[in-house]
Structures are given as C-alpha cells and as structure tokens.
Amino acid sequence: MWQIWLILAGVFLIIEIATTGFLVFWLSIGSLVSMVVSFFIPSIEFQTAVFVVASTILIFATRPFANKFDTKKVVPTNVYTLNGKKAIVVEEINTTDGKGLVKVNGETWSAFCDEDTTISKGSEVEIIKIEGVKAYVKPLTVTSDK
Numbered sequence: 001m002w003q004i005w006l007i008l009a010g011v012f013l014i015i016e017i018a019t020t021g022f023l024v025f026w027l028s029i030g031s032l033v034s035m036v037v038s039f040f041i042p043s044i045e046f047q048t049a050v051f052v053v054a055s056t057i058l059i060f061a062t063r064p065f066a067n068k069f070d071t072k073k074v075v076p077t078n079v080y081t082l083n084g085k086k087a088i089v090v091e092e093i094n095t096t097d098g099k100g101l102v103k104v105n106g107e108t109w110s111a112f113c114d115e116d117t118t119i120s121k122g123s124e125v126e127i128i129k130i131e132g133v134k135a136y137v138k139p140l141t142v143t144s145d146k
Helices: 002-018 024-038 044-069 078-082
Strands: 086-094 099-104 107-113 117-119 124-131 134-139
Touching: 002 024, 024 044, 078 124, 086 107, 086 134, 099 124, 099 134, 107 124, 117 134
Parallel strands: 107 134
Antiparallel strands: 086 099, 086 117, 086 124, 099 107, 124 134
C-alpha cells in the first residue's frame, strides 16, 4: 500500500507546482506520513484517517505563517504606471471636439479631459487614468475656460 501513498504524494506535488496557492503541498506531506504509517499498520482506513488528520493539521498550522509572505499588493505595470504622472499637452485638448494630445515618457497619447475646459498646448496635466488608447487628464494649470 505504501506505493499508492508515494504516487499520491507525487501527484499532489505536481499539482502544487502547477498552482500558486501553496495548499496542495500539505496533502503531499500527509500522503508521505500515511506512507510511513503503512509500513507498520496495514489498515487502509487507519492510513486514510492519518492522511486526513495530518493534512488538516499541517494546513491550519502553517496558514498564518504562509499569510505573512502573501502581500497581495497589486503592482502597476505597463500602461497603468502612467496613472498620476505629469504630461505636457502637445496639441490643444478640446473636450467639445474630442481632440488633444499629450506627451509622457516620450510617448504621445490621445487625451481627453472630463472637465469642461480647453487646455492649451504646452500646459502641464496629470494623467488620471488610461482607457484603451486615450489618456484621461486633469489640468494642473488651466489656461482658458469655456
């Protein structure tokens, strides 16, 4: 019977490698504990009970420790790093016409302002969000109002 527990331990390890939760690993360890028990006690019911108890204890005993390393911080990447950055208007932003361009980090983006203002060329704006290929901005200094 020890061969089945060893195979189960290997299967659980493969599943653990394929997932990111660090939960199935303890099932693998529980399988190994049951494998050791199978050398001394031939009862499959007892071995299964040892597997369930060992796995449960390991999961609950190590969960607080594992949570210390799980930061769950969302790190902005790609285009989302532009949120909050300052940009220079290279073509007047006119909300009525839906036209305007800004330059940030050497890239030119179509720009739109939710406020009912016209932002002249050369003004400094802050990028609020990026949706598709359009940067939503707010003026840092308003040069002309409608």
